[in-house]
Amino acid sequence: MSDKFKVEIITPDQKILSTEASEVTIPSYEGQMGILKDHIPLITFLRPGIIFLKNQVESKYFVEEGTVEFSENNLLILTSTAKDIKNLKKNSLNNLLEDAEKKLKNENSTDKEKFILSYKVETLREIIQ
């Protein structure tokens, strides 16, 4: 028996990824979450962060939000944006970071928005380094 399970990342525009992996780490709303084969069925949200996929090679995707469902060894990630980190340009990252920082300083945003933005800033900084 292999210890792999199916992973799909789907955005409204297209299926970004459909593959198998032995381990996936997702930035869930309440913290990083590692998923291995035969995890119990689960539905959760994503906050901005990085999805790590471990197969023969490791790949990383940057997401801002999304919904995750895991059942019967199918991991389904629905998100509006998922970008392969390899394809991200430094310029656009810097722009995103600036935007997020500006919004974070805006006093009108609610605590929930700030919570999410702080993660976004953190993740972007991490990628840029």
Added chain:
Amino acid sequence: MPSLDDLKKRIKSVKSTQKITKAMKMVAAAKLRKAQESAEKGRPYSEKMQNIILKLTKSINDTQNAPKLLVGTGEDKKYLCVVLTADRGLCGGFNSNICKLAKSNFKKILSEGKELKVITVGSKGLDQIKREYGNYVIKKFSFKDKKRISFNEADIIGQEIINLFNKNEFDKCILFYNNFKNVITQIPQAQQIIPAEKEQSDDNDEKLISYEFEPDEDEILEDLLPKNISTQVLKALLENAASEQGSRMTAMDNATRNAGDLVDKLTINYNRSRQASITKELIEIISGAESL
């Protein structure tokens, strides 16, 4: 009998119309490919989203406290109909098919003494509905200047629907759009999005999986349901865009063929009358010579 000159002019005008329809057909064919692609790529997302919602619905035991967006207000008095059409004409029965379906539904709703509200997306649908049901239209959208439909556009409509729902403006929401089956068949559809329609098929054999929720169920539903509505609207928009191009392509193909037939017929007529006039002239010359 039209004169030779007239026939010539008509042939010329039909030919130039044919050129236009042919060009439109080719443009539609090129656009169709793109639209079809994005419609097909968009399908998994909306399907899976709907799936998750359905699973969530099944696992809810306490329907009294469930979010209203999911189970509805419990009443059946006010209807909101969202009619999605194209912004351009010349695409066969595309717009009229949706409007026909929508109008027959309107009639039913009104005849049952229920309240009707209409949102139109796309100017062609508005034109057709305005005549009879102009008073019921509360909002109109048009994405004429948008080349590609993205999630943002769908979200605008979705937000509007949710706003209205929160203000208690309607109990049920129905989407009208064309489902893209293939290039020649598009099926006008009415889809109820609020409350979320349950699938009719009995899937009793499907074992119920109890999920772990993080954060809890209510919070997930609260966030997911509005998103689902925008997603369903997006799906409808994408299907519509593909259907529009498909419908236009077949319509323009037919028009091109008809124009060809017409040109043939007119050419035969033209040749015949030309020959007749030559014969007539010959007879005149011969009889003139004979009489000398």
